[in-house]
Amino acid sequence: xxxxxTPTRGRKRSEQTxxxxxxxxxxxxxxxxxxxxxxxxxxxxxxxxxxxxxxWWPTKADxxxxxxxxxxxxxxxxxxxxxxxxxxxxxxxxSAALMAFPGVVPVLRSLMAEAQRDADFRHRFQDGFLTKRxxxxxxxxxxxxxxxxxxxxLTAAFAADLVFGLIWYRVLATERLLDQDDxxxxxxxxxxxxxxx
Amino acid sequence: xxxxxTPTRGRKRSEQTxxxxxxxxxxxxxxxxxxxxxxxxxxxxxxxxxxxxxxWWPTKADxxxxxxxxxxxxxxxxxxxxxxxxxxxxxxxxSAALMAFPGVVPVLRSLMAEAQRDADFRHRFQDGFLTKRxxxxxxxxxxxxxxxxxxxxLTAAFAADLVFGLIWYRVLATERLLDQDDxxxxxxxxxxxxxxx
DNA sequence: CTATTTCTAGACGTGACGTCTCGAATGAGA
DNA sequence: TCTCATTCGAGACGTCACGTCTAGAAATAG
Numbered sequence: 001x002x003x004x005x006t007p008t009r010g011r012k013r014s015e016q017t018x019x020x021x022x023x024x025x026x027x028x029x030x031x032x033x034x035x036x037x038x039x040x041x042x043x044x045x046x047x048x049x050x051x052x053x054x055x056w057w058p059t060k061a062d063x064x065x066x067x068x069x070x071x072x073x074x075x076x077x078x079x080x081x082x083x084x085x086x087x088x089x090x091x092x093x094x095s096a097a098l099m100a101f102p103g104v105v106p107v108l109r110s111l112m113a114e115a116q117r118d119a120d121f122r123h124r125f126q127d128g129f130l131t132k133r134x135x136x137x138x139x140x141x142x143x144x145x146x147x148x149x150x151x152x153x154l155t156a157a158f159a160a161d162l163v164f165g166l167i168w169y170r171v172l173a174t175e176r177l178l179d180q181d182d183x184x185x186x187x188x189x190x191x192x193x194x195x196x197x
Numbered sequence: 198x199x200x201x202x203t204p205t206r207g208r209k210r211s212e213q214t215x216x217x218x219x220x221x222x223x224x225x226x227x228x229x230x231x232x233x234x235x236x237x238x239x240x241x242x243x244x245x246x247x248x249x250x251x252x253w254w255p256t257k258a259d260x261x262x263x264x265x266x267x268x269x270x271x272x273x274x275x276x277x278x279x280x281x282x283x284x285x286x287x288x289x290x291x292s293a294a295l296m297a298f299p300g301v302v303p304v305l306r307s308l309m310a311e312a313q314r315d316a317d318f319r320h321r322f323q324d325g326f327l328t329k330r331x332x333x334x335x336x337x338x339x340x341x342x343x344x345x346x347x348x349x350x351l352t353a354a355f356a357a358d359l360v361f362g363l364i365w366y367r368v369l370a371t372e373r374l375l376d377q378d379d380x381x382x383x384x385x386x387x388x389x390x391x392x393x394x
Numbered sequence: 395c396t397a398t399t400t401c402t403a404g405a406c407g408t409g410a411c412g413t414c415t416c417g418a419a420t421g422a423g424a
Numbered sequence: 425t426c427t428c429a430t431t432c433g434a435g436a437c438g439t440c441a442c443g444t445c446t447a448g449a450a451a452t453a454g
Contacts, residue, residue: 008398008454009398009452010397012400012452013400014400014401017401033314034314039441039442039443049400049403050402050443051444052400052401054444112370113313115369116307116309116310116369117232118232130370158379161366162363162386165363165365166359166363169365169366170362172309172312172365173323188350189359204429205423205429206428206429207421207430207431208420208429208431209430210430214431214433237410240433247412247413247434248433249432251412
């Protein structure tokens with residue numbers, strides 16, 4: 001789904017092959033790690049030709065980005081729940097649940113790493129993943145602002161930088177994931193209850 | 198300085214060659230980018246043999262990690278300045294200044310990316326860079342706690358995750374660096390003034 | 395039936411990898 | 425002064441994934 005337009009003539013793209021390639025990429029990443037993941041290996045495991053992979057995805061990272069959307073549930077709830085704190089809590093729990101999904105953390109690590117090496121992929125990663133997640137949280141903050149439910153001085157962009165910064169830093173630099181205490185601490189902080197009991 | 202022990206006999210390690218290699222690696226990274234940085238290229242630019250590089254550093258990322266310490270001023274002030282807010286401000290300004298140093302951002306990006314690919318290097322990166330920076334900020338928070346100068350519910354570890362999360366997320370996922378407004382916002386947040394004017 | 399596109403399969407030249415060998419230079423201990 | 429361990433620059437070597445390419449079969453719309 002990354003390359004090309006759909007022509008009206010000729011053989012149609014095989015959905016079965018597409019799924020086989022995405023699954024092979026996802027599984028191989030958990031088995032051998034992203035650095036040892038090769039296009040040739042993906043094609044071999046999927047029973048596909050190399051050219052088929054190269055035709056539809058520019059890099060192995062792009063394959064993995066699409067595989068992530070296939071394997072993990074990337075939906076984020078942005079339903080109006082009445083209060084900023086409640087919606088923030090929901091958002092943080094959803095994010096923690098995503099990270100707990102098997103194979104997601106190594107894949108996210110690999111994608112962010114690849115985004116540092118390849119500027120073109122960085123933009124695709126931003127458009128296809130990062131900004132979507134940001135948009136969800138920013139919606140929550142902006143709705144709180146409209147309700148008058150939001151701490152002063154807290155812009156949507158800054159809140160997103162803080163929350164995603166915390167999540168990504170945990171994934172990339174430490175080995176710990178978000179737990180219940182972290183969620184509580186973030187809620188307390190963004191609600192402005194950090195100074196008193 | 199990463200490999201080997203110092204024997205008592207034989208020719209001594211050439212400090213001049215060591216500096217030439219570190220300088221070549223740093224400059225080449227800014228010129229061609231980390232992915233196109235090769236050990237062979239480093240050796241060639243430094244006028245050194247490949248074996249000389251391989252003898253002292255296990256990967257090109259380790260060369261760059263040491264080059265960073267050589268090129269940029271990694272000192273962090275942790276002097277007691279009387280108040281949490283003042284020391285936090287100093288820390289944030291020092292961090293912003295480091296990022297503004299020529300070539301530092303691309304190098305940091307590359308090191309964090311490599312840390313995701315190579316678990317062994319990740320530990321060296323943590324020990325040689327990440328935890329040192331964390332320790333400085335944690336000292337500031339703990340000193341504030343001892344003074345009774347610190348917001349309740351703010352642990353040193355969580356504060357570090359938040360601040361470094363913000364900084365790294367900005368570097369890795371967006372293109373923006375910390376500016377004065379960001380520093381103000383972080384100080385306001387961590388001091389517990391986010392809810393009122 | 396024809397034109398077009400996708401499919402699997404694999405050959406091809408390229409380039410960096412990490413190891414190895416070579417002979418010269420260096421320097422501490424005998 | 426001699427000896428010998430160690431580092432030095434230089435580069436040869438086989439290996440492996442890269443991305444491109446060709447070939448021929450299969451599928452599909454006009």
